[in-house]
Amino acid sequence: MGAYQLDKPNDRDSFFNWYTFVSNVCLIVSCTAIVYVVDNVSWAWGFGISSAANTLGLLLLFSSTRFYRQMKPQGSPFTGLGRVVVKAVKNRGILLSQNPGVYFQGPENNKIPTLPSKFFRFLNRAALKTERDLETNESTRKSGQLCTITEIEDLKDLIKIVPLFTSGLLVRVPYVIQVSLGILQALKMDRSLGPDFKVPAAIIVAFIHIHLYQRRFHRSNLISNLDMVVLALVEAKRLKISRMHNLQNEDNGAEVPMSIFWLVPPLALVGMGEAFHLPGLVSFYYQEFPDYLKNTSVGVVSLFYGIAFYIGNALIHVIHRSTDWLPENINKGRLDIVYCLITIIVGVNFCYFLLCGSLYKYKAAEIVEDGVSLSEE
Known part of the structure; x- marks a missing residue:
């Protein structure tokens, strides 16, 4: 959530550094002050201080929610990745083509058709247009039953x-x-x-x-x-x-x-x-x-x-x-x-x-x- 609020790479890098810094300051406090309280006062006080700190953190988080840049819910991001594998297996008998027109393009490639990369070429079959796919209506397309080159390349990036x-x-x-x-x-x-x-x-x-x-x-x-x-x-x-x-x-x-x-x-x-x-x-x-x-x-x-x-x-x-x-x-x-x-x-x-x-x-x-x-x- 934090990095999503920032646009410039330098700002995001600073956020990641500060995120690491604050996380480790908390760890230092827990390994010193909290351990000292547990050893010299009581376990109850140690757990109580930790619980109070967590509660305060949650209150600060929720009180600032209205200032955040919100992401629109888009469903599970892993559904499309799994669909690529399933579709590639279903189309395993179809030969690959060097013609960009036989592949479903992603939203970024609507104007200039492109070919999928050669890395893990087997997955490229997921975006091939079959006769059955061409007969699907717009509602089927929007429901996410078709795979695009963009989704295939996203899965390849993860691999x-x-x-x-x-x-x-x-x-x-x-x-x-x-x-x-x-x-x-x-x-x-x-x-x-x-x-x-x-x-x-x-x-x-x-x-x-x-x-x-x-x-x-x-x-x-x-x-x-x-x-x-x-x-x-x-x-x-x-x-x-x-x-x-x-x-x-x-x-x-x-x-x-x-x-x-x-x-x-x-x-x-x-x-x-x-x-x-x-x-x-x-x-x-x-x-x-x-x-x-x-x-x-x-x-x-x-x-x-x-x-x-x-x-x-x-x-x-x-x-x-x-x-x-x-x-x-x-x-x-x-x-x-x-x-x-x-x-x-x-x-x-x-x-x-x-x-x-x-x-x-x-x-x-x-x-x-x-x-x-x-x-x-």
């Missing part, structure tokens, strides 16, 4: 995005790993800040969400690799200190005399990687999705992150079941090897990402005022 979508999933895995395992590390480190205060272990997540706002996908991949390497080095040092003090033999694992703030540099690197990745990811999907799916494109980012969390947690489960690197007492484990393994996986994925990026052809790139297009990112 072309799939490889880049999959290549980005593993970029998010280091974040998932560190949210899950980083807190375990923090619990076994010295969290003292002064004589009477202990830093909550969950506060380390806040460092991940301190972002520098730029957009470069390839930098995000490189930083994801770098932060895993740094985390492996920090964990190797923590295990060395643990062995020096013979702490690995204690039943529940003792705190290692090593400051929790050793985790700040690698977690800050994760935050930088997120900063390069998230705003650019939202902008990329918003630009490359069909016009009637642009609002849906922002929701795809949430789907993207949800799948990445499942992958990350599944990876942790597999490592836990098949190796002794993640025991109950991580002072006995080899969390540093886990981080090295993730580094290798993300490195291989980076090569896959470069391949997908080199083969991907952008839609007509929007040239912003400073002369840089999104396709250059």
Whole structure:
């Protein structure tokens, strides 16, 4: 809804950056202030403050509705895409033609007939004019039983995005790993800040969400690799200190005399990687999705992150079941090897990402005022 209110590419980019900034400020507050309230006051107060904040947000949203640019309801955007596949299967026995006149044109192509692209040519059959289609009346045409070249090209645009979508999933895995395992590390480190205060272990997540706002996908991949390497080095040092003090033999694992703030540099690197990745990811999907799916494109980012969390947690489960690197007492484990393994996986994925990026052809790139297009990112 937010980006739909803006027309200029620069304004939309600013919106995506601010959207990311505000989202992560909220995450920092929840990982620090709310966690502190839960630990030191009560769970009821923690949930109460969160509920009050959500209620206030809803009131602000609904009170501003009359100022928004409203979209006219047009039915499900996925109906036409599904119809393209069904129609292409029905027309599978019909030969394709190089004559633009035998294809139903979209509303943008009424004046100048065009041919559908050669990518996924099988789908082009969905727009072929058959004798039965030519006999349909105007009401049937408006009801959406016919497919146009525009609908076919929209589906092809989505198919072309799939490889880049999959290549980005593993970029998010280091974040998932560190949210899950980083807190375990923090619990076994010295969290003292002064004589009477202990830093909550969950506060380390806040460092991940301190972002520098730029957009470069390839930098995000490189930083994801770098932060895993740094985390492996920090964990190797923590295990060395643990062995020096013979702490690995204690039943529940003792705190290692090593400051929790050793985790700040690698977690800050994760935050930088997120900063390069998230705003650019939202902008990329918003630009490359069909016009009637642009609002849906922002929701795809949430789907993207949800799948990445499942992958990350599944990876942790597999490592836990098949190796002794993640025991109950991580002072006995080899969390540093886990981080090295993730580094290798993300490195291989980076090569896959470069391949997908080199083969991907952008839609007509929007040239912003400073002369840089999104396709250059």
